[in-house]
Amino acid sequence: MELSTARLCFTMLGLLAGLASGLEITSTGQQPMEKAKGQSVKLDCQFALAPEDSGPLDIEWSLLASDNQKEDKVVILYSGDRTYEDYYEPMVGRVHFNSPDPKKGDASINLTGLKPTDSGTYQCKVKKAPGIRSRKMQLIVMERPSKPRCYTEGPTEEGKDIVLRCTTSEGTKPMKYSWEKTSDGNLLPASAVMDPVGGTINVRNASAVASGTYRCVASNRVGREECTLYLKVTPPPNTAGIVAGSIIAVLLILIIIAIILFCFCRIRNKKKYEKEICNEIREDVPPPKSRASTARSFTVGSQRSSLGSMSPSNLHEYALKPQYDKIPSSEEYERPPSHVPLPPASATRMAGPNISRMGGIPVMIPAQNRDGSIV
Incomplete structure (x- = not known):
């Protein structure tokens, strides 16, 4: 009796297990998917129903919270032969079922215009009573590098250490930088030290041989961009000549200023002297010439009067x-x-x-x- 009861229990458990294992998700497991910003991705979820699965079909896609204290976000839902795509506001208009009739076994979805905020773990859950299955997959949305900028730091003179730097303002890390010389045999100078993480190349004790065209490539797992730089190593400047020229220029300026001040003082003193002379009364100045002419006219007039009063006999x-x-x-x-x-x-x-x-x-x-x- 006890043996038959045990057999009956095992039989019932087997039937329940068979019923529970009727619904299956046939999609194979995938590694984390890495996509670039702005691209599209298909999240695959294929399933198969068993004859025992007679209940209504429900398909639910959700973005799982990274923190246990936060709730999962339902992205899209299929229930009662109807699709609901407006559950998650940040993805409204960008998420759709891959098949117009998901009940035929294709519960996959397509995401368009990917953003870095779309990164996370997605779960596909298919329910058809009494069967229920789910599958998880991870999506990583990366930002490809923007156009980098190449420039030099420090003086580009012979005998100096010249630093070539390559930076990009956008891009998901880890970012990798590589330098190459595109002229003169594509060989970097022997004294060049490259940093692939910082994006720099240090040319120590640079010489004229280091002159040429350089290219920097910034890359990550979803894209790459590059920039070019022309380096010209110049001879050191003539410091003595620059100092001498500066001194001569300063002396010329001082001389010009001194000449201007001298002329100004001369003009000022001259005006002051003329003003004093005009106001001074001198005692040794001779009288005006008009007095002499008056005396002459008086004498001549007197003589004429006298001559007029005389007769010819007494002339x-x-x-x-x-x-x-x-x-x-x-x-x-x-x-x-x-x-x-x-x-x-x-x-x-x-x-x-x-x-x-x-x-x-x-x-x-x-x-x-x-x-x-x-x-």
Whole structure:
């Protein structure tokens, strides 16, 4: 009795196991898939139903949370002969079933326009009562390197250490850099040390042989980009000549400034001197020439008046008066009164009666002192 009961239990367990193993996922396991940003990927999930699986078919794709404290995100769902593609907002419009009728055994999905945030572990779960199966796969979305930039660091002179650097702003790590010389036999200088991780190549004690064209290639598992650089190693500059030229230039500038200041001071002093001369009154300046001309006009007018009043008979006596015939010069006029010559003693004055007898009209001449003033 106990033996038959045991056999019955084993039989029931076998039937349950057979029922449970009716649904199978036939897709083979895959390694983590690596795709580049912007590409598309197909997540494969093929299944087979058993005659025992008579319940409704449900297919669910979800993105498993990397942290146990977070919940899984349903990406797409097929249930009741209907597809639901708007469960996960970041993938709306980018996720679709590979087959228009998934119940025929193809539960695969396609993801388009991949983003780095799409990376993670995806689970395909197929349910058709009483059978249920699931499969997990990992997707890694990588960013291919952007166009790198090649440049040099430090002076490119002979005898110096020259560093060639290659950097890229975008790209999923790990990133690998490689340098090669595309000219002069494609051989790097013997003193060159390359760093494939940092993207640098150090040319120590560079010489003119190191000049040429270099190419850097930045790559990761999903793509590669490159840039080129032309290196020209120049002779060291003439330091003595540069210093001498600088000194000469400074001296010329100082000389020009000194000349400008000297001319400015001269002009300023000259204007100041002319201003002082105009305001100064000198005592030894001779009187204006107008006084001499006035004296001449007065003397000539007097002579003409005297001559007009005389008759021809007494003109010879007037000729005896030399002091009235000569107009004093400017020197004689400016001479002090003490040096003015006196009229000659031989000259006789003509009396008034004599002038009347000769037909002339006597004229009264005012008395004057030795200084010429009227008394």
